[in-house]
Each structure stands twice: as C-alpha cells, then as structure tokens.
Amino acid sequence: MIPRPFRCLSLALVLLLGACSSVDPRGPDHGPVYTPRNVRGPEVWPESVRRVAVLPAYDATNRLTAEFINGYDSSWRRALDHSQRAEFISLSRSTMTTWFTRTSFSSSDPLPFGMLGRIGRETSAQAVLFLDITHCSPYPPLTLSYRARLVDLKSGDIIWMADEIVDAADAETSRGARRFARENSSQPGDAAYGVVQSPTRFADYAFQAVTAVLPPRTNPISDDNKNKLAPKKNPNRADNNK
Numbered sequence: 001m002i003p004r005p006f007r008c009l010s011l012a013l014v015l016l017l018g019a020c021s022s023v024d025p026r027g028p029d030h031g032p033v034y035t036p037r038n039v040r041g042p043e044v045w046p047e048s049v050r051r052v053a054v055l056p057a058y059d060a061t062n063r064l065t066a067e068f069i070n071g072y073d074s075s076w077r078r079a080l081d082h083s084q085r086a087e088f089i090s091l092s093r094s095t096m097t098t099w100f101t102r103t104s105f106s107s108s109d110p111l112p113f114g115m116l117g118r119i120g121r122e123t124s125a126q127a128v129l130f131l132d133i134t135h136c137s138p139y140p141p142l143t144l145s146y147r148a149r150l151v152d153l154k155s156g157d158i159i160w161m162a163d164e165i166v167d168a169a170d171a172e173t174s175r176g177a178r179r180f181a182r183e184n185s186s187q188p189g190d191a192a193y194g195v196v197q198s199p200t201r202f203a204d205y206a207f208q209a210v211t212a213v214l215p216p217r218t219n220p221i222s223d224d225n226k227n228k229l230a231p232k233k234n235p236n237r238a239d240n241n242k
Contacts, residue, residue, distance in 0.1 A: 033176030041160030
C-alpha cells in the first residue's frame with residue numbers, strides 16, 4: 001500500500017498535469033474572429049483610383065462629443081493607411097467648412113451642387129470616402145456601427161461600401177479585438193487587456209477589420225508613385241481657395 005503522504009502527492013501531480021493539458025497550445029484566444037460581412041464592391045481595387053479624399057466622419061447619432069468624433073477620424077485614417085490600397089488624403093473639418101459651410105456630410109444625404117467636382121479639383125483624387133457613425137455605445141459592452149462608401153468623383157457612382165455593427169459582446173468580435181491588440185503592440189505585458197473597454201482601441205480594431213477586406217490591389221502603389229502624385233495644393237489650408 002502507498003503511504004498516505006505519497007498518495008496525496010500523486011493526486012496533486014495528476015491534477016496539475018490535467019490542468020496543463022487543458023491549455024490550448026496554440027495560444028490565447030485561438031478560434032474564429034469577426035469578419036465584416038455586409039460589404040459590397042469589386043473583386044479588385046480599381047486601377048484608376050490611386051488617390052482618395054477622406055471626408056471627416058459624420059455623426060449620424062447627433063450625440064457624439066467632438067472628442068469622440070475626432071477620435072474616430074484618427075482611427076479610420078490609421079486603418080486606411082495600413083491597408084495601402086491608395087494614397088489617402090484627409091480633409092479637415094475647417095477645410096470642409098471653408099469649402100462647403102459644413103464640417104461633414106452623410107453618405108446618404110443629397111450633396112451640394114459641385115461638391116464632388118471641387119474635391120476632385122482641389123485634391124487631384126479620383127474617389128472620395130464617406131464615413132457615417134450610425135451608432136455608438138462608449139460603455140462596456142462597446143458597440144460601434146458605421147456606414148462607409150467609396151464614391152467615384154467623376155461619375156458619382158458607389159465603388160465600394162460597408163455597413164457594419166461591431167459588438168464587443170460577441171465572442172468572435174472580442175476574440176478578434178484581443179488578438180489584434182496583441183499582434184499590433186510592442187509594449188510589455190498583455191496588450192489585449194482592456195481593448196474591449198477602450199472606445200479608441202476598439203475603434204482601431206473595428207476599422208482595421210473592415211479595411212482589411214477592401215478589394216486587393218493588382219499593382220501596389222510604390223513610394224515613388226506616391227511622390228509623383230503629390231497634390232499641388234494642401235487641402236487642409238483654407239488659403240488654397242483664394
């Protein structure tokens with residue numbers, strides 16, 4: 001018979017080994033993640049669209065503070081630049097006010113006469129990108145709903161669009177947010193901590209998730225081509241209109 005102290009030790013080892021074997025060796029948060037589904041557009045990025053004017057985000061909720069809406073502008077721009085689909089030029093709210101007497105426009109509302117034409121002339125862009133924030137819950141569980149539309153500046157036709165609800169209460173979404181945080185951080189510690197409680201970090205994930213499914217380019221834009229396409233005017237300077 002095995003002495004009692006050794007029986008207790010053996011039982012402890014069995015429990016410890018069992019606990020270790022239950023840990024997924026593929027790492028934390030392994031499994032399916034959120035993928036935008038309500039997206040429409042071409043199979044490949046249009047070769048003619050090499051520069052895109054990005055409008056300030058439009059608050060369709062009519063209740064977001066300036067700090068929140070500006071934060072979404074920054075997250076959206078970071079995601080677009082990371083996509084490398086085109087050269088993206090952000091139009092500031094002050095520029096929009098100077099040109100069109102308003103800071104932003106909804107993608108679903110009638111636009112001022114000549115608006116698309118002026119944006120094309122001032123920026124040398126071939127398309128313009130709208131972003132409407134249609135719902136926002138800044139307290140856990142975080143929710144961000146938005147509508148994005150890429151519009152051809154000459155024809156006014158919609159090239160690409162997305163209409164998404166990103167909900168941190170969804171298991172695949174929260175898993176994707178944590179994985180995104182870990183993969184895009186060089187700081188010590190677990191970068192996933194708090195990502196689904198921070199509106200800014202959650203927006204970074206939500207927007208990068210959708211820009212990742214933009215139509216792929218057949219011919220990536222090089223830095224040399226970007227320099228050749230540099231606009232003659234800075235669209236963020238109001239004195240360009242004089």
